[in-house]
Each structure stands twice: as C-alpha cells, then as structure tokens.
Amino acid sequence: MKKTTLSKATLGRLPMYLRYIRSQSDERISASEMARVLKLGEVLVRKDMNCISDQGRPKIGYPRQELLANLEEILGSRDCVPVVVVGAGKLGLALMRYKGFQDFGLRIIAGFDSDVQKVDASHEECPVLPVGRLERFCRENGVRVGVIAVPEAAAQSACDALIASGVTSIWNFAPCQLTTPDGVAVQNENLALSLAHLCLGERGGRGARDENVS
Amino acid sequence: MKKTTLSKATLGRLPMYLRYIRSQSDERISASEMARVLKLGEVLVRKDMNCISDQGRPKIGYPRQELLANLEEILGSRDCVPVVVVGAGKLGLALMRYKGFQDFGLRIIAGFDSDVQKVDASHEECPVLPVGRLERFCRENGVRVGVIAVPEAAAQSACDALIASGVTSIWNFAPCQLTTPDGVAVQNENLALSLAHLCLGERGGRGARDENVS
Known part of the structure; x- marks a missing residue:
C-alpha cells in the first residue's frame, strides 16, 4: 500500500x-x-x-x-477501533447513537457521565457508565480514542481522565483549548463553524457560496 | 473591505x-x-x-x-442570521442547545418535528414546533438557512419542505445526497469523518497524526 x-x-x-x-x-x-x-x-x-x-x-x-x-x-472494516465518549448530554448521546461511525471502522462502545441520573446500562451496545469507571473500562477494552462532549468548565478534567486511562487521540467538542502532554493528538471540533461557513453567502457573497459545497 | x-x-x-x-x-x-x-x-x-x-x-x-x-x-455581530432545524431528535436538540453559533452571528430560532411527542413550545428562545408550521414560520421570520437532522429516509422531504419555505442554504446531517434546484447551497456534514481522520493514526501513521491537528 x-x-x-x-x-x-x-x-x-x-x-x-x-x-x-x-x-x-x-x-x-x-x-x-x-x-x-x-x-x-x-x-x-x-x-x-x-x-x-x-x-x-x-x-x-x-x-x-x-x-x-x-x-x-x-x-478498519475487519478490526473496529473502540471509542468512548465523556459526557452523556444531548450531544454525547447524539454521537453515541450516530450510525455513521461504522463506515470508518469506529465503534463508540460506552459513554461516561458524572451525573448518576444519566447513567444507563440498559443500552447493550453502548451503555452510559459512571465516570469513576472510565479508567478501568478503557484499560480492559484497549480504548485509545476518546470524545469530549462535556461543558467547557469540565473539559480539561475529562481530558486528564482520558489521558490517565491510556487514551492518545481526543476529539474535543468543548469550546476551549485543552492542555495535553506530547504524544496525545487533539482534534477540536467546532460544530458551528461549518454552518457559519455555509452562511457567509447569506451576508454578501463570501465563502461557501462561492464554492461548490454540495 | x-x-x-x-x-x-x-x-x-x-x-x-x-x-x-x-x-x-x-x-x-x-x-x-x-x-x-x-x-x-x-x-x-x-x-x-x-x-x-x-x-x-x-x-x-x-x-x-x-x-x-x-x-x-x-x-454578523449586529445582525443575527435566523436558522431553523428540522428534526428534534438527539442531534437536532443538541444543535438547538449548542452555544457556539452566536460567535458567528447565527441563531437557531426554532426546531420542527413531525412527531407531536417532540413538540415543545416551552423553550422560549428555541421552541420545537410541528413541521406543518415550517413554511409559515420561515416566511414570517425571514429564515433562509435550514438544518436537516432527520433520519435518511425523511431527509429529502425535509429538504423539499425547507426549499418550499424559502430556505436557500441547507446544512445536511443525514447520510445521503439531496436533490436541490439551482440556487440552493447544500453542505453535507459527516460527523464521523473528523473522528475517522483523527483515528487514522491509530491504524498506522496515516492522516491526522502526521499533521498538527490541535
């Protein structure tokens, strides 16, 4: 190859x-x-x-x-990469139930939340577990990829917990810069940005409307 | 400028x-x-x-x-662009409650759903309304931007309804190609793709891990 x-x-x-x-x-x-x-x-x-x-x-x-x-x-069609999500609010749950990951050999296998009200082990393929179980779960399941879907104020501690659990690739939805050691890759996601780029055209011809975006 | x-x-x-x-x-x-x-x-x-x-x-x-x-x-700090979301499932609600849009002068002002169970007018800033009210709402509020957050099978009809309501920019989260007339801009969003690109590194050194992604 x-x-x-x-x-x-x-x-x-x-x-x-x-x-x-x-x-x-x-x-x-x-x-x-x-x-x-x-x-x-x-x-x-x-x-x-x-x-x-x-x-x-x-x-x-x-x-x-x-x-x-x-x-x-x-x-990764033969060998799925296991992924965990920290934060089981609306965004976290939306990600956990999103079907598109399997196309890329990714499988979200659990969510974690500090709010016991959100814990829900009934969903077999992807339960929501207490955040205290994160490290052990990641070690036992060889998880190296984590998603942060918590509010900004909780993002750095979620990040630290993921790194302590052996995660080396982090996809961050919280609107903040995370501090991470060398060897950890962080991708910051700004959900609003794609829509903002599309909408530049609504304000007078800049950006996405000048390109073929479909 | x-x-x-x-x-x-x-x-x-x-x-x-x-x-x-x-x-x-x-x-x-x-x-x-x-x-x-x-x-x-x-x-x-x-x-x-x-x-x-x-x-x-x-x-x-x-x-x-x-x-x-x-x-x-x-x-658009002085003049927000109004946006509607079709589909008030987990993803739709996550988008409706996401705070980051205001940085780009975008405001999601309503969601729409065909399921009456999901209708909820109690949220003052961004109610969920029956989809039958979409066209009138968009016309009355000058909405030109719409988000599709419905399952694949319902995406084209959501798209048609948005276009009939005067929407000219569509941000599509459903995993399908929409058919639209000339003059309508469509941005297809694949939530899984960013994570997949980040994770290429987990499979042997391609992609995001070779770049500075943070």
Missing part, C-alpha cells in the same frame, strides 16, 4: 468506493466506470485511487483484490 | 480575533502582539488579517476601528 497521507475529503469518499468495489465481480476496477456510477469527477476518483493503490494501469484498471484489501485496512 | 473568500479555518479564528480586538484600546492593532497573546503563529495571523483588512502598515499595525467593523460585519 502507498504510504501517502490521506486528506479528510478523500477519506470521506472511501466508504463509497468500498461499497462499489464490493458490489463488483470483475478482477479489474475501472476508475472511469466507478466515477460514472458514483457521479464523481473522473480526475478526482483517479487521484483518490492513487492514494490507495499504485497498481493502476491505463486501459486495464486497478486490481480489485488489492483495492479491497487496502480500503478494508484503512477503514 | 477586501473581497477575498475566507477559508473555513480562517473563519474559525475570527471570533477569537474579535474578542482580542474588542479588549484593546489602542487605535492600532499589532499582528505580532495579537499572535503572541493568542498563541498563534505570526505568519498565520498576518495572513488572516490580510483577508479582513488591506490597511495594515509595517511597524504601525492595523487600524482598530476598521478591523472591528469588518469582523463584526463578517461575523
């Missing part, structure tokens, strides 16, 4: 490619045919495919088995 | 710049001092400032009043 870094946009299209390639039986996959079926630009599809395989040949296509193996490895 | 298109990343930093500039009293704003206080790279801050103002002068800085006026115009 090529060792290129995948852009977020390319990554977002991979589940679609994987579904298409799984539906095919020919040993060779044609990028132009795939582009046509998926209603994507041919140049874009070739660019994406070149991140996944260096076995493409003009007029012959890409070897189906190699594409399949590489996509399944990247998307 | 310069008529440059703002990137999403630049837009995301503007509320921070606005807070800083409001806190200052000097007539001139120094980009290097602002970069230092906000812990950002100086080159980055200068690049962002040049999208906001063309009045920067070496060793003198940017005129505070002009920056302030331009930022407030872009961020």
Whole structure:
C-alpha cells in the first residue's frame, strides 16, 4: 500500500468506493466506470485511487483484490477501533447513537457521565457508565480514542481522565483549548463553524457560496 | 473591505480575533502582539488579517476601528442570521442547545418535528414546533438557512419542505445526497469523518497524526 497521507475529503469518499468495489465481480476496477456510477469527477476518483493503490494501469484498471484489501485496512472494516465518549448530554448521546461511525471502522462502545441520573446500562451496545469507571473500562477494552462532549468548565478534567486511562487521540467538542502532554493528538471540533461557513453567502457573497459545497 | 473568500479555518479564528480586538484600546492593532497573546503563529495571523483588512502598515499595525467593523460585519455581530432545524431528535436538540453559533452571528430560532411527542413550545428562545408550521414560520421570520437532522429516509422531504419555505442554504446531517434546484447551497456534514481522520493514526501513521491537528 502507498504510504501517502490521506486528506479528510478523500477519506470521506472511501466508504463509497468500498461499497462499489464490493458490489463488483470483475478482477479489474475501472476508475472511469466507478466515477460514472458514483457521479464523481473522473480526475478526482483517479487521484483518490492513487492514494490507495499504485497498481493502476491505463486501459486495464486497478486490481480489485488489492483495492479491497487496502480500503478494508484503512477503514478498519475487519478490526473496529473502540471509542468512548465523556459526557452523556444531548450531544454525547447524539454521537453515541450516530450510525455513521461504522463506515470508518469506529465503534463508540460506552459513554461516561458524572451525573448518576444519566447513567444507563440498559443500552447493550453502548451503555452510559459512571465516570469513576472510565479508567478501568478503557484499560480492559484497549480504548485509545476518546470524545469530549462535556461543558467547557469540565473539559480539561475529562481530558486528564482520558489521558490517565491510556487514551492518545481526543476529539474535543468543548469550546476551549485543552492542555495535553506530547504524544496525545487533539482534534477540536467546532460544530458551528461549518454552518457559519455555509452562511457567509447569506451576508454578501463570501465563502461557501462561492464554492461548490454540495 | 477586501473581497477575498475566507477559508473555513480562517473563519474559525475570527471570533477569537474579535474578542482580542474588542479588549484593546489602542487605535492600532499589532499582528505580532495579537499572535503572541493568542498563541498563534505570526505568519498565520498576518495572513488572516490580510483577508479582513488591506490597511495594515509595517511597524504601525492595523487600524482598530476598521478591523472591528469588518469582523463584526463578517461575523454578523449586529445582525443575527435566523436558522431553523428540522428534526428534534438527539442531534437536532443538541444543535438547538449548542452555544457556539452566536460567535458567528447565527441563531437557531426554532426546531420542527413531525412527531407531536417532540413538540415543545416551552423553550422560549428555541421552541420545537410541528413541521406543518415550517413554511409559515420561515416566511414570517425571514429564515433562509435550514438544518436537516432527520433520519435518511425523511431527509429529502425535509429538504423539499425547507426549499418550499424559502430556505436557500441547507446544512445536511443525514447520510445521503439531496436533490436541490439551482440556487440552493447544500453542505453535507459527516460527523464521523473528523473522528475517522483523527483515528487514522491509530491504524498506522496515516492522516491526522502526521499533521498538527490541535
């Protein structure tokens, strides 16, 4: 497999490619045919495919088995990454029940909350547990990825608890900068920003409306 | 004001710049001092400032009043854009209660749901109303921006209802491609993708872990 870094946009299209390639039986996959079926630009599809395989040949296509193996490895189709969410408020619960993670080989396996009212072990696939059980749960389940969905004031202590539990990748929805040691990756998510970028057009032609955003 | 298109990343930093500039009293704003206080790279801050103002002068800085006026115009600080959400499930409610929109001059003023159990007019700032009232509400309140937070099967009809109500910018959380007429901007949001990109590193060094993501 090529060792290129995948852009977020390319990554977002991979589940679609994987579904298409799984539906095919020919040993060779044609990028132009795939582009046509998926209603994507041919140049874009070739660019994406070149991140996944260096076995493409003009007029012959890409070897189906190699594409399949590489996509399944990247998307973790055979080996889900377990994820926990700290904070079982509306956002935390929305994330815990969101179906889209499995496309990327991610599985939210538990939520944690300091409010005993929110604890709910009845949901088999993804229970909400007391935050005091976070560390043991993460160690026992090999969890390295955590989501912070608590209010700003509680975010740093949630972050510290995740790191103490062995988590090395943190997705932070709280509107604040977290302090983390070296070796911990933090992705800050600002839910409002995508909408704000889309809406720049509503204020006079800047931003998203000038681009093809769909 | 310069008529440059703002990137999403630049837009995301503007509320921070606005807070800083409001806190200052000097007539001139120094980009290097602002970069230092906000812990950002100086080159980055200068690049962002040049999208906001063309009045920067070496060793003198940017005129505070002009920056302030331009930022407030872009961020809609004086003139909020009203937004509606269709779908008052966990995700819809999480968005309706999310505080971050006001930084960008956006205000979610109502949610709509076809399930009468979810209707709740008691929340003064952002009630949940029956979907049958969508069109009249949007017309009366000049709503041009709508969020789709319904399941995939209901997304196209939610989209059609928003467009019939005069909405021209749609932020879609349902995992499907919407069909829209010309003149309607659609931004598809995949909540899972940011986490997936962050987690590429957990599978062997691709993607987010190779970049500075914090």
